[in-house]
Amino acid sequence: MQDWPDGYGKRVLASIDSTNAEAARIADDLAGPEWILALEQTAGRGRRGRAWVNPVGNFAATLVLHPTEPPEVVALRSFVASLALYDAFVAVTGRPQGLSLKWPNDVLLNGGKVAGILLESVGMARDIRHIGIGIGVNLKEAPGADQVEEGAVRPVSLLSETGIAVSPEEFLDALAPAYAHHEAQFRIYGFEPIRALWLDRAARLGEVITARSMRDERTGTFETVDAAGNLVLSTAKGRETIAAADIFF
Numbered sequence: 001m002q003d004w005p006d007g008y009g010k011r012v013l014a015s016i017d018s019t020n021a022e023a024a025r026i027a028d029d030l031a032g033p034e035w036i037l038a039l040e041q042t043a044g045r046g047r048r049g050r051a052w053v054n055p056v057g058n059f060a061a062t063l064v065l066h067p068t069e070p071p072e073v074v075a076l077r078s079f080v081a082s083l084a085l086y087d088a089f090v091a092v093t094g095r096p097q098g099l100s101l102k103w104p105n106d107v108l109l110n111g112g113k114v115a116g117i118l119l120e121s122v123g124m125a126r127d128i129r130h131i132g133i134g135i136g137v138n139l140k141e142a143p144g145a146d147q148v149e150e151g152a153v154r155p156v157s158l159l160s161e162t163g164i165a166v167s168p169e170e171f172l173d174a175l176a177p178a179y180a181h182h183e184a185q186f187r188i189y190g191f192e193p194i195r196a197l198w199l200d201r202a203a204r205l206g207e208v209i210t211a212r213s214m215r216d217e218r219t220g221t222f223e224t225v226d227a228a229g230n231l232v233l234s235t236a237k238g239r240e241t242i243a244a245a246d247i248f249f
C-alpha cells in the first residue's frame with residue numbers, strides 16, 4: 001500500500017448525517033485538502049436527490065478541495081475520483097478483473113454498481129470556494145435491488161463479489177494516495193490523459209446504451225467522452241452530446 005499523501009488532511013468521524021454536508025460546514029475553515037471519513041452516515045446523499053443507504057462497514061467519505069479553475073474544469077474531478085477509486089479497488093483486491101467505470105462516475109464490479117460519487121460545490125457560479133467529492137463504496141453490504149430505480153444496474157458489494165473484507169479505514173488508505181496521484185496528473189497535464197485512462201476502463205464503450213435525463217431519453221452507440229466530460233452517443237439522429245443523464249444498459 002502507498003503512504004498517506006503529503007499535504008492531505010484526514011478526519012475520521014464515528015457518525016455524521018452526511019460527509020458531504022459536513023464538508024460544506026467545515027470547508028471554509030480548512031487550509032488545504034482534507035478527507036472526511038464517517039464510519040456511519042445517517043442521511044447519506046446520492047446523485048439526483050436520491051438517498052444513499054450506508055450501513056456500517058461500508059465506505060463513506062468526502063474529499064474537500066479548494067480549486068481555482070472555472071466550474072467546468074472543476075467538475076472534471078469526478079473523472080479524477082473515478083480513476084482513483086478504480087486504483088484503490090485494484091490495490092485492495094490485488095487485481096483489476098471485473099472492474100469498469102460507468103459514465104459519469106460509477107464503479108462497476110462484475111457488472112454491478114459497487115461505488116458512486118457525488119461531487120458538490122459551494123460558492124457562486126463563477127467563484128467556487130470549495131468542492132466536496134463524496135464517495136460511497138459498498139464494501140460490506142449492497143442495497144437490495146428493490147431499493148434502486150427500475151432498470152438500474154444491480155448494486156453489489158466488494159465482499160459479496162470477491163470474498164475480500166476491507167474496512168473503511170483500509171480503503172481510505174488505498175484511495176487517498178491514488179487520488180493524490182491522479183489529481184497531480186490532472187493539474188500538470190489537464191484532462192486529456194485522465195480522459196484517455198477513463199475510456200480505457202469504460203463500461204460498454206462501443207455498445208448501445210440509453211441515456212435518460214429529466215427531459216428525455218436517447219439510445220445510441222456509446223462513442224466516447226469528449227474533452228468536456230460529456231457522453232457522446234451516435235444515434236439515429238446523428239452524433240449527440242449529453243452533459244447529464246443516467247445510463248441504462
Ligand SMILES: O=C(O)CCCC[C@@H]1SC[C@@H]2NC(=O)N[C@@H]21
Binds near residue numbers: 045047062116118133
Ligand atoms: O448516487 C451516487 O451514486 C453517489 C453516491 C455518493 C454517496 C457518498 S457517501 C459519502 C458522501 N456523503 C454523502 O452524503 N454522499 C456521498
